[in-house]
Amino acid sequence: MAETLKVGVAGLGTVGASVLRLLAKHGDQIARSTGRSVSVTAVSARDRNKDRGFDVSGFEWFTDPVEMAEKGDIDVFVELIGGDSGPAEDSVRAALARGIHVVTANKALLARHGVALAEIAEANGACLNYEAAVAGGIPIVKTLRESMSGNGISRVYGILNGTCNYILTRMEAEGISFEDCLSDAQRLGYAEADPTFDIEGNDTAHKLVILTSLAFGTRIASDDIYLEGITSITTADIQAADELGYRIKLLGVAQQTETGIEQRVHPTMVPKNSAIAQVDGVLNAVAVDGDFVGEIVLAGPGAGGDATASAVVADVADVARGDRTPVLGMLAVDLKDYQRARMRLHEGGYYIRLSVYDRPGAFAEIAHCMGNAGISLESIVQKRHAGSEAPGKYDEDAPQPVILITYETTEVAIKEALEVIMSKGVVAEKPQMIRIENLN
Ligand SMILES: NC(=O)C1=CN([C@@H]2O[C@H](COP(=O)(O)OP(=O)(O)OC[C@H]3O[C@@H](n4cnc5c(N)ncnc54)[C@H](O)[C@@H]3O)[C@@H](O)[C@H]2O)C=CC1
Ligand SMILES: N[C@@H](CC=O)C(=O)O
Numbered sequence: 001m002a003e004t005l006k007v008g009v010a011g012l013g014t015v016g017a018s019v020l021r022l023l024a025k026h027g028d029q030i031a032r033s034t035g036r037s038v039s040v041t042a043v044s045a046r047d048r049n050k051d052r053g054f055d056v057s058g059f060e061w062f063t064d065p066v067e068m069a070e071k072g073d074i075d076v077f078v079e080l081i082g083g084d085s086g087p088a089e090d091s092v093r094a095a096l097a098r099g100i101h102v103v104t105a106n107k108a109l110l111a112r113h114g115v116a117l118a119e120i121a122e123a124n125g126a127c128l129n130y131e132a133a134v135a136g137g138i139p140i141v142k143t144l145r146e147s148m149s150g151n152g153i154s155r156v157y158g159i160l161n162g163t164c165n166y167i168l169t170r171m172e173a174e175g176i177s178f179e180d181c182l183s184d185a186q187r188l189g190y191a192e193a194d195p196t197f198d199i200e201g202n203d204t205a206h207k208l209v210i211l212t213s214l215a216f217g218t219r220i221a222s223d224d225i226y227l228e229g230i231t232s233i234t235t236a237d238i239q240a241a242d243e244l245g246y247r248i249k250l251l252g253v254a255q256q257t258e259t260g261i262e263q264r265v266h267p268t269m270v271p272k273n274s275a276i277a278q279v280d281g282v283l284n285a286v287a288v289d290g291d292f293v294g295e296i297v298l299a300g301p302g303a304g305g306d307a308t309a310s311a312v313v314a315d316v317a318d319v320a321r322g323d324r325t326p327v328l329g330m331l332a333v334d335l336k337d338y339q340r341a342r343m344r345l346h347e348g349g350y351y352i353r354l355s356v357y358d359r360p361g362a363f364a365e366i367a368h369c370m371g372n373a374g375i376s377l378e379s380i381v382q383k384r385h386a387g388s389e390a391p392g393k394y395d396e397d398a399p400q401p402v403i404l405i406t407y408e409t410t411e412v413a414i415k416e417a418l419e420v421i422m423s424k425g426v427v428a429e430k431p432q433m434i435r436i437e438n439l440n
């Protein structure tokens with residue numbers, strides 16, 4: 001058998017601890033599969049004496065991950081610290097500059113510096129593998145980098161954040177509050193160190209921009225993305241979606257249009273019978289439309305220590321096998337510039353929830369504003385608040401929820417119509433607007 005592959009692991013938190021356990025449990029299997037034994041020889045974490053449930057005394061210890069990257073006797077540097085700068089960035093750059101292969105789960109780092117890191121890796125003959133960075137345990141990076149290289153891709157989309165999907169699923173199924181669901185996701189090791197990255201959509205955006213680059217052969221365009229998180233989603237929206245035959249999911253979508261590539265992250269109403277609507281809890285799903293293969297959908301755990309470790313170790317195994325696939329599926333120099341499609345031109349159906357003053361003519365005013373903007377309404381439903389006046393009487397001071405579903409229209413038309421509606425004094429608060437995606 002070839003020489004042992006020496007691995008240094010930086011960051012012994014949720015994912016790092018699972019990586020050590022996985023390698024301890026399945027090291028023999030990996031050696032048989034790759035023809036090379038893989039052994040962790042060095043680790044870096046902040047506190048050597050912390051009880052992590054496993055013994056770290058057999059590893060060379062580095063308090064500073066950059067030192068491990070620069071001086072450690074290792075072949076692979078596994079970065080599981082997190083963050084798009086600081087020790088994660090410095091240590092990865094140092095390892096690659098030395099020609100040490102890098103495996104990372106850090107999507108924030110790749111979204112910001114992916115192309116620059118790919119260039120350093122290429123210049124020094126090192127691998128940079130990051131399967132765990134996108135949709136956790138789902139092998140989507142490998143699928144795009146290798147298995148779909150013979151296809152022209154027109155769209156890639158999916159549920160890319162386990163924390164948000166877990167929150168939305170439990171809010172719908174169990175009626176649990178947003179805050180309680182989020183703290184459970186944190187306790188289970190799904191959330192980012194700063195969970196606002198999850199719930200405000202940034203984590204999904206980090207993953208989507210990596211997928212866009214892999215799918216379309218473009219440079220990573222982290223700033224060119226439309227972004228909305230799930231913090232404005234209420235149980236009223238979830239219930240209304242259910243009654244209308246939809247579920248609400250946080251989707252990341254990258255789609256080729258006539259004017260460029262649309263990169264967008266936002267809560268989305270998807271038909272209940274679509275494949276993506278069945279994906280619950282911490283599971284993620286990614287769909288890719290290829291011109292020869294058609295649509296493929298991969299689903300599986302998107303977060304959690306063990307599922308993520310599965311992807312990290314598969315990347316280490318690829319290094320052991322001698323797999324040298326280019327970082328972004330092609331050399332960095334061959335990546336095209338990303339051309340952004342304007343979000344205002346986005347076309348689709350919309351769900352609008354308005355809080356309408358119960359006054360004569362209010363409905364007509366709303367329908368008129370929509371009509372003026374060229375928007376056709378598929379349905380309009382008034383949902384009386386429990387305890388409000390019986391039908392036949394009205395209470396001017398008690399706004400009532402009204403749900404509109406539009407036929408396909410443009411983002412610019414919807415936004416303009418809602419502004420006009422707000423200016424007419426018929427609604428009590430800013431309207432809620434959720435895009436509808438009619439997926440299979
Ligand atoms: N938890 C999950 O489900 C997933 C996490 N990821 C990514 O994996 C990476 C790690 O995530 P987790 O394990 O969840 O985070 P974590 O917060 O549990 O672990 C990070 C570890 O890095 C250590 N650390 C921080 N600064 C350090 C430094 N200067 N030197 C050495 N160690 C340092 C921390 O003490 C902590 O133990 C992040 O990039 C995250 O986005 C990716 C997919 C899933
Ligand atoms: N916080 C992330 C972890 C995996 O990438 C998530 O919830 O998906």
Ligand code: NA
Pocket residue numbers: 131132133134135136137138139140141311
């Ligand atoms: Na993955």
